Amino acid sequence: xxxxxxxxxxxxxxxxxxxxxxxxxxxxxxxxxxxxxxxxxxxxxxxxxxxxxxxxxxxxxxxxxxxxxxxxxxxxxxxxxxxxxxxxxxxxxxxxxxxxxxxxxxxxxxxxxxxxxxxxxxxxxxxxxxxxxxxxxxxxxxxxxxxxxxxxxxxxxxxxxxxxxxxxxxxxxxxxxxxxxxxxxxxxxxxxxxxxxxxxxxxxxxxxxxxxxxxxxxxxxxxxxxxxxxxxxxxxxxxxxxx
Amino acid sequence: xxxxxxxxxxxxxxxxxxxxxxxxxxxxxxxxxxxxxxxxxxxxxxxxxxxxxxxxxxxxxxxxxxxxxxxxxxxxxxxxxxxxxxxxxxxxxxxxxxxxxxxxxxxxxxxxxxxxxxxxxxxxxxxxxxxxxxxxxxxxxxxxxxxxxxxxxxxxxxxxxxxxxxxxxxxxxxxxxxxxxxxxxxxxxxxxxxxxxxxxxxxxxxxxxxxxxxxxxxxxxxxxxxxxxxxxxxxxxxxxxxx
Numbered sequence: 001x002x003x004x005x006x007x008x009x010x011x012x013x014x015x016x017x018x019x020x021x022x023x024x025x026x027x028x029x030x031x032x033x034x035x036x037x038x039x040x041x042x043x044x045x046x047x048x049x050x051x052x053x054x055x056x057x058x059x060x061x062x063x064x065x066x067x068x069x070x071x072x073x074x075x076x077x078x079x080x081x082x083x084x085x086x087x088x089x090x091x092x093x094x095x096x097x098x099x100x101x102x103x104x105x106x107x108x109x110x111x112x113x114x115x116x117x118x119x120x121x122x123x124x125x126x127x128x129x130x131x132x133x134x135x136x137x138x139x140x141x142x143x144x145x146x147x148x149x150x151x152x153x154x155x156x157x158x159x160x161x162x163x164x165x166x167x168x169x170x171x172x173x174x175x176x177x178x179x180x181x182x183x184x185x186x187x188x189x190x191x192x193x194x195x196x197x198x199x200x201x202x203x204x205x206x207x208x209x210x211x212x213x214x215x216x217x218x219x220x221x222x223x224x225x226x227x228x229x230x231x232x233x234x235x236x237x238x239x240x241x242x243x
Numbered sequence: 244x245x246x247x248x249x250x251x252x253x254x255x256x257x258x259x260x261x262x263x264x265x266x267x268x269x270x271x272x273x274x275x276x277x278x279x280x281x282x283x284x285x286x287x288x289x290x291x292x293x294x295x296x297x298x299x300x301x302x303x304x305x306x307x308x309x310x311x312x313x314x315x316x317x318x319x320x321x322x323x324x325x326x327x328x329x330x331x332x333x334x335x336x337x338x339x340x341x342x343x344x345x346x347x348x349x350x351x352x353x354x355x356x357x358x359x360x361x362x363x364x365x366x367x368x369x370x371x372x373x374x375x376x377x378x379x380x381x382x383x384x385x386x387x388x389x390x391x392x393x394x395x396x397x398x399x400x401x402x403x404x405x406x407x408x409x410x411x412x413x414x415x416x417x418x419x420x421x422x423x424x425x426x427x428x429x430x431x432x433x434x435x436x437x438x439x440x441x442x443x444x445x446x447x448x449x450x451x452x453x454x455x456x457x458x459x460x461x462x463x464x465x466x467x468x469x470x471x472x473x474x475x476x477x478x479x480x481x482x483x484x485x486x
Contacts, residue, residue, distance in 0.1 A: 021479040021480070025479075118465075119462050119466070121369075121458075122366050122368075123362075123365050125365075125369055126364075129372055211480070214479070215364075216365075218479065219362050219365060219466070222361075222362060222466065222469050222470075223465065223466075225476065226465050226468060230474045231474070233270065233465065233468065235458070235461055235465060236263055236264040236461065237264070237454070
């Protein structure tokens with residue numbers, strides 16, 4: 001890419017990245033929502049994904065710490081509240097723990113993150129570091145996987161409820177909430193990058209930030225697939241459902 | 244662990260971590276040095292491992308930047324020279340590029356790191372961040388996988404030379420150098436942590452730093468295994484030997 005794109009062309013390029021690299025294309029995701037997994041495999045997924053969920057507020061706070069504009073911080077802070085909770089809302093982390101508990105995992109073990117895969121940890125921490133260390137524009141652009149999230153959440157809700165007798169409505173509350181939260185959030189972030197990426201290098205950086213984020217999500221499923229699906233190589237120290 | 248260890252007991256614990264978690268135990272390593280890989284698989288390994296090699300100077304410089312003691316920086320800087328080169332010595336990065344070039348990979352493509360796995364990138368960057376952000380004691384402790392390195396280098400040299408007709412002596416120069424460099428380096432680092440880890444929390448942190456580092460190495464082989472051995476799921480954007 002060597003020519004400046006219009007804002008609409010930039011959005012098209014961003015959506016193309018999603019169509020090619022979002023983790024709804026990963027075999028692990030397809031297996032999960034189609035009912036192809038054992039309860040133990042779903043447990044391993046929920047346990048590992050907890051580390052992503054509980055790290056999102058840290059990611060958003062790191063991003064907000066880079067915002068000099070008070071109004072922008074006020075715009076963004078709803079995301080922080082969505083995950084850590086505020087007032088009547090218990091927040092997304094607590095909703096995720098409802099899922100892990102209902103799957104039979106010990107709450108304190110989940111919160112300790114002691115059993116997660118190194119691949120999970122390194123990917124999630126890469127996301128926090130990226131947002132903290134890169135220019136604000138790229139940090140915001142890295143959130144744009146939310147453009148593609150409602151579809152995957154819908155697939156998870158309907159697929160998991162239909163496919164597993166150990167999954168009920170009380171366990172999918174996290175995803176239901178995200179169905180309305182993610183589109184709201186993405187409006188601001190997408191408008192921001194379309195407006196602020198004014199040069200070719202900035203547009204390239206925005207596209208690369210989204211590619212980076214799709215890698216963050218994809219490589220978490222890679223690590224889960226290797227350890228818990230095929231060939232089933234659980235690394236030293238990671239959660240072993242049969243131990 | 245809740246009791247203070249003697250320095251010798253601490254060393255024993257460190258060696259136990261190596262015996263249980265060092266990546267010489269990984270199926271990918273066994274396959275590599277026993278001749279079980281295709282040339283394309285060896286290429287994928289060398290391409291990805293290049294990112295680790297070229298990042299080691301950044302890791303060591305980040306560590307040195309945390310050293311207030313001039314004498315300690317002078318002690319440590321040989322590691323930096325070993326990889327970036329100095330005077331007559333071309334350095335380890337250049338020696339690694341000899342390997343990748345002899346394997347048929349384009350030098351500029353390797354240096355771009357454009358084709359490496361996200362799992363490789365996130366693991367290696369986690370190492371740099373760890374050393375930069377953690378107390379010096381833990382940063383130094385994370386280097387102690389060098390205690391276990393000579394064995395793996397010997398296995399690689401003899402195994403790869405014996406097993407692959409596309410590997411010759413000119414390609415294993417990196418490993419030959421490391422046979423003398425690593426033991427020299429480890430003497431200082433091991434003595435340092437044995438002397439400076441004076442409390443139970445410090446000793447725990449030292450042991451966890453080494454566990455972390457074994458995860459950094461192990462998860463790189465996990466990512467390679469998934470993508471290029473079994474089930475052969477190459478992530479979007481990563482090097483595809485058959486493309």
